[in-house]
Amino acid sequence: MIKKDRKLYRAQSLLELLLSVAVGTIMIGGSVLLMGVSLKNYQSIRQNLQANSLLRQYAEVIISLAKDDWHNIADLTKDSNYHLSLSGNSWSIQSGVASSTVNSVPYSLYFQVSSVNRDASGDISDSGDNDPNTLKIVNTIEYGPNYVSSSSLSFYLTRSGNNKVFQQTDWSGGSGQTGPIPNPGNKFDSSDNIDYSTSGQITMATTTSDSYLISSILDTGVSGGAGFNSLLWQGSLGSGGSVKFQIAFSNSPSGPWTYYGPTSTSDYYQPNPDVSVSFPTTGSASPQNYRYIRYKVYLSTTDTTPQVDDIIINWSP
Numbered sequence: 001m002i003k004k005d006r007k008l009y010r011a012q013s014l015l016e017l018l019l020s021v022a023v024g025t026i027m028i029g030g031s032v033l034l035m036g037v038s039l040k041n042y043q044s045i046r047q048n049l050q051a052n053s054l055l056r057q058y059a060e061v062i063i064s065l066a067k068d069d070w071h072n073i074a075d076l077t078k079d080s081n082y083h084l085s086l087s088g089n090s091w092s093i094q095s096g097v098a099s100s101t102v103n104s105v106p107y108s109l110y111f112q113v114s115s116v117n118r119d120a121s122g123d124i125s126d127s128g129d130n131d132p133n134t135l136k137i138v139n140t141i142e143y144g145p146n147y148v149s150s151s152s153l154s155f156y157l158t159r160s161g162n163n164k165v166f167q168q169t170d171w172s173g174g175s176g177q178t179g180p181i182p183n184p185g186n187k188f189d190s191s192d193n194i195d196y197s198t199s200g201q202i203t204m205a206t207t208t209s210d211s212y213l214i215s216s217i218l219d220t221g222v223s224g225g226a227g228f229n230s231l232l233w234q235g236s237l238g239s240g241g242s243v244k245f246q247i248a249f250s251n252s253p254s255g256p257w258t259y260y261g262p263t264s265t266s267d268y269y270q271p272n273p274d275v276s277v278s279f280p281t282t283g284s285a286s287p288q289n290y291r292y293i294r295y296k297v298y299l300s301t302t303d304t305t306p307q308v309d310d311i312i313i314n315w316s317p
Contacts, residue, residue, distance in 0.1 A: 047105050047149065051141045054102075054109060055153040058084060058139045061091050062111065066135075067162050070317060071224035073113055073135060074159075081110040108142040116156065118281075124156070129282040132289055133159035133227045133316070159227040159316045166218045166293070166313040171196040179217030180253045180292055189214045194299070201235070202297075204305040211299040217253060217292050220315060225251060225289030227316040231269055232276040233297075234310040241306030244268035244298045247279075247313075249290040259296050260285040268298070276314070 061084055065072040072093065076082060083098035084091055097110040116134040119125040124134070138154045170186035174196065177187035186199075193211035195203045204211045220226035231245060246259035246268055261267035262277075263285050271277040280286045287293055293313065299306050 046103070047143055048151070050102055050105065051107065051143050051149070051151045052153075054107065055139045055141055055151060058109065058111060059137070059153055059155060062137055062139075063157065065091060065093070066157050066159075069222075069224075070159050070162075070227065071222075073137075073157065074132070075224060076113045078115055079112055081112060083110050105143055106145075106147065108147055109140070111137055111139045113137060131281050133229075133281060160229050162316050163229065164220075164315055164317065166315070168215065168311045169309065170200050171202050171213070172199045177216045179294075180219035181216050182219050182221060184216055184218060187216065189216050189294070200309060202299075202308050204299050204301065207301050207303070207305055212296060214296050215294045215311075217294050218313070219253070220291055220293070220317065222291055222317045225291050226293075227289070228279045228287040228293060229314040229316060230276045230278050231295070232271070232310075232312045232314070233273060233308055234312075235273055235308040236306060237273065238301060238304040238306045240303035241299070241301040242270070243273075243306050243308060244270040245311075246296045246298075247287060247293060248296070249287040249293045251291050253292060257294065260287075 062073060066074075076093065080095070081097055082093050082095055085094045085098070097108055099106065099108050101107070114136040116131050116136050117125050117128040118131045118134075119128040135157045136154065137157060138152055140150065140152045142150045166184060168184040168188075171188050171194075173186035175188055175190050177185070178189050188196075191211070191213040193205045193209055194213045195205040196213075202213060228247075228249070231247070233243060233245075235243070237243060246261055246265075248255070248257040248259045250257065258265060261269055262280055263283065269277050279288070281288055293315075295311060295313065297308060297311065299308070
């Protein structure tokens with residue numbers, strides 16, 4: 001009876017051992033499986049972080065190139081693939097897709113430039129008028145085995161972020177300076193019934209007839225044409241006075257010089273002093289992407305002469 005109990009005990013012990021080994025094997029197998037899943041997840045996260053880092057780097061370089069010269073980006077063929085290339089310390093833009101391997105992961109990287117439309121309210125829209133001073137950029141990266149994973153980053157570029165000005169604060173040097181010149185200085189092209197004898201201002205020589213002054217040809221130096229943002233003048237209207245402007249623009253220093261208001265040759269920019277007025281971005285009256293510009297200022301009154309102290313044209317290269 002005792003021997004039988006011992007045999008039963010040994011059988012139970014062997015069964016427990018086998019069960020323990022089986023459970024241990026299952027646990028080890030489960031741990032290995034979990035480790036494999038965790039390692040796979042870690043690699044996926046690392047690849048995704050690397051991809052997003054490359055996308056952000058592309059965006060920073062594109063913004064920098066556009067700031068240096070808008071036409072670096074604006075003149076690219078719309079909705080075509082381009083990639084960045086680094087030579088020494090200089091970035092350049094090449095057509096097509098760039099392929100590379102980072103941390104043993106293959107990457108394919110490119111960007112596209114698209115035109116942007118704005119509606120009647122000036123908001124970005126799928127339809128409307130094209131805004132030559134705004135572009136949409138989409139950076140795309142494909143990565144991993146057979147490039148099965150992908151990410152993209154889209155953003156807008158606006159030309160007005162790198163502003164410059166033509167500012168004329170004195171006309172006392174007189175007429176006869178046609179230009180083109182990069183800075184108006186204290187001279188201008190021509191005038192009629194304008195008193196410019198006092199430094200730092202122009203007024204009407206007499207209040208019995210209207211007056212005008214035509215500026216020199218102002219040269220942005222941008223061979224592909226600049227972006228013109230706004231016009232502002234400082235001074236006073238006097239009593240019953242009026243100050244209004246037209247602008248002319250060309251890609252040739254010899255013109256032709258046709259003067260436009262906001263929509264046509266028949267209207268005028270007529271802002272109050274210290275109030276900026278924007279230039280149009282579309283239509284025949286738009287000065288966008290022209291190299292040369294000049295202004296024509298008109299003074300009139302029913303009582304006392306207006307006085308113009310500063311004329312400022314804001315533009316972007």
